[in-house]
Amino acid sequence: MEMDSEVAADITVKRELSQFATEFEPVLRGMLPREEHPRTDLVEAMSYATVGGGKYLRPYIVRCSAEMFGVPPLSSMRAGSAVEAVHAYSLVHDDLPALDNDDLRRGRPTCHCAFGEATAILAGDGLLTLAFEILAHRETHASTATRLELIASLAHAAGASGMIGGQMIDLDCENRTVDFTTAGILARKKTGALFSFATSAGAILGRASELERQALSEFGSDMGLAFQIVDDILDVEGNERLIGKRAGKDADAGKATFVSILGLEKAKSELDRTVRQAVGHLEPFDCRADSLRSIVEFIASRDR
Amino acid sequence: MEMDSEVAADITVKRELSQFATEFEPVLRGMLPREEHPRTDLVEAMSYATVGGGKYLRPYIVRCSAEMFGVPPLSSMRAGSAVEAVHAYSLVHDDLPALDNDDLRRGRPTCHCAFGEATAILAGDGLLTLAFEILAHRETHASTATRLELIASLAHAAGASGMIGGQMIDLDCENRTVDFTTAGILARKKTGALFSFATSAGAILGRASELERQALSEFGSDMGLAFQIVDDILDVEGNERLIGKRAGKDADAGKATFVSILGLEKAKSELDRTVRQAVGHLEPFDCRADSLRSIVEFIASRDR
Numbered sequence: 275m276e277m278d279s280e281v282a283a284d285i286t287v288k289r290e291l292s293q294f295a296t297e298f299e300p301v302l303r304g305m306l307p308r309e310e311h312p313r314t315d316l317v318e319a320m321s322y323a324t325v326g327g328g329k330y331l332r333p334y335i336v337r338c339s340a341e342m343f344g345v346p347p348l349s350s351m352r353a354g355s356a357v358e359a360v361h362a363y364s365l366v367h368d369d370l371p372a373l374d375n376d377d378l379r380r381g382r383p384t385c386h387c388a389f390g391e392a393t394a395i396l397a398g399d400g401l402l403t404l405a406f407e408i409l410a411h412r413e414t415h416a417s418t419a420t421r422l423e424l425i426a427s428l429a430h431a432a433g434a435s436g437m438i439g440g441q442m443i444d445l446d447c448e449n450r451t452v453d454f455t456t457a458g459i460l461a462r463k464k465t466g467a468l469f470s471f472a473t474s475a476g477a478i479l480g481r482a483s484e485l486e487r488q489a490l491s492e493f494g495s496d497m498g499l500a501f502q503i504v505d506d507i508l509d510v511e512g513n514e515r516l517i518g519k520r521a522g523k524d525a526d527a528g529k530a531t532f533v534s535i536l537g538l539e540k541a542k543s544e545l546d547r548t549v550r551q552a553v554g555h556l557e558p559f560d561c562r563a564d565s566l567r568s569i570v571e572f573i574a575s576r577d578r
Numbered sequence: 579m580e581m582d583s584e585v586a587a588d589i590t591v592k593r594e595l596s597q598f599a600t601e602f603e604p605v606l607r608g609m610l611p612r613e614e615h616p617r618t619d620l621v622e623a624m625s626y627a628t629v630g631g632g633k634y635l636r637p638y639i640v641r642c643s644a645e646m647f648g649v650p651p652l653s654s655m656r657a658g659s660a661v662e663a664v665h666a667y668s669l670v671h672d673d674l675p676a677l678d679n680d681d682l683r684r685g686r687p688t689c690h691c692a693f694g695e696a697t698a699i700l701a702g703d704g705l706l707t708l709a710f711e712i713l714a715h716r717e718t719h720a721s722t723a724t725r726l727e728l729i730a731s732l733a734h735a736a737g738a739s740g741m742i743g744g745q746m747i748d749l750d751c752e753n754r755t756v757d758f759t760t761a762g763i764l765a766r767k768k769t770g771a772l773f774s775f776a777t778s779a780g781a782i783l784g785r786a787s788e789l790e791r792q793a794l795s796e797f798g799s800d801m802g803l804a805f806q807i808v809d810d811i812l813d814v815e816g817n818e819r820l821i822g823k824r825a826g827k828d829a830d831a832g833k834a835t836f837v838s839i840l841g842l843e844k845a846k847s848e849l850d851r852t853v854r855q856a857v858g859h860l861e862p863f864d865c866r867a868d869s870l871r872s873i874v875e876f877i878a879s880r881d882r
Contacts (some may be wrong), residue, residue, distance in 0.1 A: 311746070313747075314746045314750050316746040319737060331850075370699065372696045372699060373696050390676075392676045392749050396671075399706065399742050400738040400742045403706065403736050403742065404737055407730060409735060411729040411730065419722045422725055426711060429708070434611040434704040438703050439704075446615070468625055496754075507774075571870065
């Protein structure tokens, strides 16, 4: 009996992700600064928020996109470390009492619950700063122009026009009616911008053509949107133990989600449509993009 | 009757700073992103925290150090905008309830008092990210290697080994006995690291020798230490109306200051010693460094 292809992709990506994590985690750990002052736990908090617990999905995406262009692993691991540092910082700040006020993340106490709010704010700041320090270093890529492109691209994705802009719209959307268009803009900024950086980082590192970068960037944005729709579906249908945070939280907080706007069934068809659109951007790459295709299928079918 | 030379320097620097501010402020304003989403005040909060009210001392220092090496004003204004964005973000986060819990800054409500805590956290994040976006842009300098050096240098100054590391030590030092050595390390990280970036940015932009960069970097670190000693003296002796924040606040909070460790008189002689040491680093530059000499005298004699 043959396995359903989606289930097969899911199992393959899970295995690949877990294999990747064993390679990536020591590299990421090596990027973190050493604690210089014996009495403070800044670096411990930065490490707590970054290493262990996460799936390293974004760095894995960087690796897959980098392999399409023959980029050496050290380069893609370093760019992956930068994007993971930004992702981790965004979770630390987003979990703060003034924002989402979450006490559980990846099945563990959130950073501010474990280290206190002040340390969590500073650890987040330190991680964001670290991301740019990593990218600026010559080991990331021999070409100065390429490193600068990565930096400009990450800053744009993470800043006021990207992820932070999305967080801000998210804040504004609490407890009021949000339309489908706004929810899409929000998801593409809050989640899609960083995915878009991850998918195009390989193209930047591999000095691919502008057209190829653009296609991968749009693929990442669609994948981020798909990721957010799945998040909203899991918030309703998910198993708290599996997703590692409290289910139903967004709905309780009066946050507009794709499910609250569209209803569960329509949210699921919007997910399918978004996945098809994402995969469409990969056509020019033929089978070179198979690992990216598997990731988007994995995201669409994830249960946590 | 001749004016005391220190008073004369003070008046000159004040005039220069005020003249510089009229040139710099429009440039800085132009670097801020446009509000893309009509309902959010992210960019307004970023602008509130950055433009107006500040002396723009750090960008002015960048300009002075840049002029020593014939660097065009556009380059130094952009590097100055980056350092001012980092400085502004650090104040926004430092003022938060979980950290210093300040409600007054530059004579106005702090960012979180004016916009709410969540927006202030995100605005700070946006400003830190913006700093790197500014530096990565080709208008900052024609050479990609130079832009990367600025980015690496700013990330190092602002991160866990620099400013954030200093903030963290500061947190740890609340309500416990701190020795003079620790207070010095704290001040050099929390305040000196960013000054050090500002004083050496001109040398980086001007592609000065490693020795010259090093001398200017150490000058900046000493100047930052001097700045912090003056801050502590003003916290005891200062006029609340002039300094634009509540006087005696640090002492009330049980924070160790140079005055609480050394006493007022010894703190003042430590200030003199630090200023002499700072100026010593400028010797190789002869009269080219006169504007930097005036700044350190201005800092030592400032009343706010």
